[in-house]
Amino acid sequence: MTETREHEIIRSFVDLSNELVDDYDVVEMLSQLTSHCASLLDISSAGLLLADGRGVLHLMASSSERTHHLELFQIQRDEGPCLDCYREQQPIRVADLEAEQARWPQFCEAARVVGFKSVHALPMRLKGNVLGTLGLFGEQTGSLEDGDLALAQALVHVASVAIVNERAANDRETINAQLQHALTSRIAVEQAKGVLAHAADLDMSSAFTVLRRYARDHGRKLSEVAAAVAGRELAHEALIQHARSVALLP
Structure with a gap:
């Protein structure tokens, strides 16, 4: 392991742990998790993908719009390695998606179209409760090294503990309530992204960057700001103006 990568790994865990010190924002934390996985x-x-109390999976975070759409495609078609990972509660390694056409015909074609050739899915769980799944998508064929998979699983464990704390781990009602809160927060984020994208003629990824930057610079939770924008309690012009003031937008 190079010194640079070791420092990046340390920084990733420091970032996630810092999120958990105070009243953390689960949407922001999971967004950081996917970004760290993509870079490391x-x-x-x-x-x-995160499951609600009925076991239905929902998209919670993604590091790119390609993945955003592909994860939603899996859910809508009820087909794909991430769904099977959740159902089987086991990691799924797919070194070459072309070899799995018979297993996931619609997913494999959708993945090919957006440029992905391999995928690894890891279960997100805590004390026997499966919370969701993390999908890792590659543009090249081949399996991830065991060290990379172990690192990804460690990051997922941190996120799992963040969503469901130790005392609540055996309380299904509490787990469901916390998961539903996380999912509701994500809906607000998607709505706010749509408002900003429409108002400033942005793509959804840029709209999310504007939303996150405003929340960070004002010391507010991402989900709190998103709910305020979606509910018209915070004018979208304020976020756009702030983005321009910090050179995020022209």
Whole structure:
């Protein structure tokens, strides 16, 4: 392991641990998780699906719009390695998606179209409770090294503990309530992204960057700012003006 990569790994865990010191924002934390996976591992992008109380998976975070759409495609078609990973509660390694056409015909074609050739899916769980799954998408064929998979699983463990704390780990009602809160927060983020994208003629990825930067610079939770924008309690012009003031937008 090079010194630079070792420092990047340390920084990733420091960033995640800092999120948990105070009243952390689960949406921001999971977004950081997917971004760290994409930068640290031999992959192109990462996405995280979280289950609600009925066991239905929802997209919670992604490091790119390609992954965002592909993860949603899996959910809508009820087909793909991330869904199977959640159902089987086991990691799934797919070194070459072309070899799995018979297993996931619609997913494999959708992945090919957006440029992904391999995928690794890891379960997100805590004390026997499966919370969701992390998808790691590559533009090249081949399996991830065991060290990369172990690192990804460690990051997922941190996120799992963040969503469901130790005392609540055996309380299904509490788990469901916390998961539902996380999912509701994500809906607000998607709505706010849509408002900003429409108002400033941005793509969804840029709209999310504007939203996150405003929340960070004002010391507010990402989900709190998103809910205020979606509910018209915070004018979208304020976020756009702030983005321009820090040179995020022209």
